[in-house]
Amino acid sequence: MRGPRRGGVPGGGRFSRVGRFSRGGGFSRGSGFSRGGGEGTVRQRVVRMILVGGVIVLALLLLLATCGGGNKPATTKDDGAARKPVTNVLDRAPRLSVPDAYDTGRGWEIIGGSPDVAVAHDENRLAYLERVGGDRFRLRTIDPETGQRGWDGEPWRPLFAPDRFPRLLSVTKDAQEYFVTWSYGRLSADALRPADSIVSLDIYNASDGSRRRVETPWADAPQVSAAGPAILISDGKATSAVIDPATAEVVKVPPGSLGYPKGCKECRKLTEVRGVTEKGLLVSGAKEFWVRGGWYSRQGAPKDTDSASGVPASMASGFILAKWQKKKGASDARTHEVWAVHDAATGKAVAQVRCRKPAITPAEDPRLIASPDGRFLIAGRLAFDLDAKKAYCFEETDGTQPLTLTTVSDDGTAYGAVSARNTSDALAGGGNPVKVNLTTATPEALATNVRLPSAETSGVGLFRWTDSKNHPHLVGYPRRG
Known part of the structure; x- marks a missing residue:
């Protein structure tokens, strides 16, 4: 395919193998006391009473230790969940066909885990959910670099019904990383009104696993996201609640408190709370968007665009992706549009x-994905190099054969597929796989059987596959060298 069209600034190692994990051994039975008579029997009875009392005290201590409060460090006790959720990839065959940059001779594998995973880059932890029995779930973490638990x-x-996994997110506030699991439903099977439903969230400190539980009433099916420094619950419209991951404080924001900009008639149409920035809620109307109590999109409209046409698509790593219409009268206004990334703190367009x-028009806007260090951003056919302040649109000049990008690493290597319908289709093998160097914007075709990474962290690519028994697998392969 041809190279991308470029945009720019407006106006101008260690990896160790991991063996299989198995359950620890239990207590073995010893021989009992034999019967006797006389003085020996009395002594034995005393000994028995002392032993029984000791066992009771020990049991009480164990009970107290396991019934503590909600904000305590997690444990590593194996209580009957999957015996070998993490295995050495050398213990199985065949190896997956992946890009040459990854070493399939080393790595780890999780079997039967959740579709969602979350990564805490600074803590070097990857989290996933696994089933425990028939109706419970547990969050597990590993070191993505080594696979160690x-x-x-x-x-x-x-x-909700345990036939599907709860959702899993990650959020960072004040340099502290958290994992968040959530579900939605009714507290009681006898509840009849939607108002009896709640959103239940467990917020885990990524460093030690200490947990806070938050439950808040919610009448309609919720949308829960964590692209900014807080957790956002919304109804997909103008009603929202913001949860501070550090304190678990819940602040509900009614539609009348969204701080509509003066003179923006379109802001009161199709109003939707989109996310949380460090400056406040990100809100949009039919056209234009703003941060409550902060900036207004007209102030940061990209060059050569209609300043009243911006609509946000998604957020990641402190940036907002937005779509803009060309100025009226421009020769390409009917055929082209402008995509820009904006600094979430100021609203300023960084690259377009x-x-x-x-x-x-796609049913869903492209989702913004950041490299682990935050320098590179991708979203569907779009890519941004924030250090160089450059942007690219990977497609033919007539708009055909767009490239859907799935992941990007710190060195600017991105993977995707040409002519895939969307990111899910590309990861499932749709389209033709491609590697792109975002520092030079040079695409390179890959073999048609290459499986694309769904993410990368700590120099390890994450790959998914499903076996003949419909068991999901997540494999981590390290980069070579």
């Missing part, structure tokens, strides 16, 4: 690129 959360029951309008 970290802390485990306590098993819990979600509010011109793309052809699709023949059919």
Whole structure:
């Protein structure tokens, strides 16, 4: 395929193998006391009473130790969950066909884990959910660089039917990383009104697994996200609640408190709370968007665009991806649009690129994905180099054969597929796999059977596959060298 169209600034090692994990051994039975008579019997009875009393005291101590409060470090006790959730990839065959940059001779594998995983880059932890029995789930963590097990959360029951996994997110506030699991449903099977439903969240400190539980009433099906420094619950419209991951404080924001900008008629149409920034809620209307109590999109409109046309698509790593219409009268206003990334703190456009309008508008906007260090951003056919302040749109000049990107690493290597319908299709093998060097914007075709990484962290690519028994597998392969 041809190279991308470029945009720019507006206006201008260690890896160790991991063996299989197995359950620890239990207590073995010893020989009992034999019967006797006389003085020996009395002594034996005394000994028995002392032993029984000791056992009772020990049991009480164990009970107290396991019934502590909710904000305690997680344990690594194996209580009957999957015996070998993490295995050495050398213990199985065949190896997956992946890009040459990854070493399939080393790595780890999780079997039967959740579709969602979450990563705490600074803590070097990857979290996933696994089933415990028939109706409970538990959060587990590993070191993605080595595959070694970290802390485990306590098993819990979600509010909905246990035939599907709860959702899993990650959020960072003040340099502290958290994992968040959530479910939605009714506290009681006898509840009849939607108002009896709640959103239940467990917020884990990524460093030690200490947990806070938050439950808040919610009448409608919720949308829960964590792209900014807090957790956002919304109804997909103007009603929202913000949860501070550090304190578990819940602040509900009614539609009348969104701080509509003066003179923006379109802001009161199709109003939607989109996310949380360090400055406040990100809100949009039918056109234009703003941060409550902060900036307004007209102030940061990219060059050569209609300043009243911006609509946000997604957020990641302190940046907002937004779509803008060309200025009226521009020769390409009917065929092209502008995509820009904005600094979430100021609203200023950092980089922008011109793309052809699709023949059919996608049902979902592209999701912004950041490299682990935050320098590079990708979203569908779009890519941004924040250090160089450059942007790219990977497609042919007539808009055909767009490239859907799935992941990007710290060195600017991105992977994706040409002519895939969306990111899920590309990860499932749709389209033709491609590697792109974002520092030079040079695409390179890969073999058609290459499986694309769904993410990368700590120099390890994450790959998914499903076996013949429909068991999901997540494999971590390290980069070579």
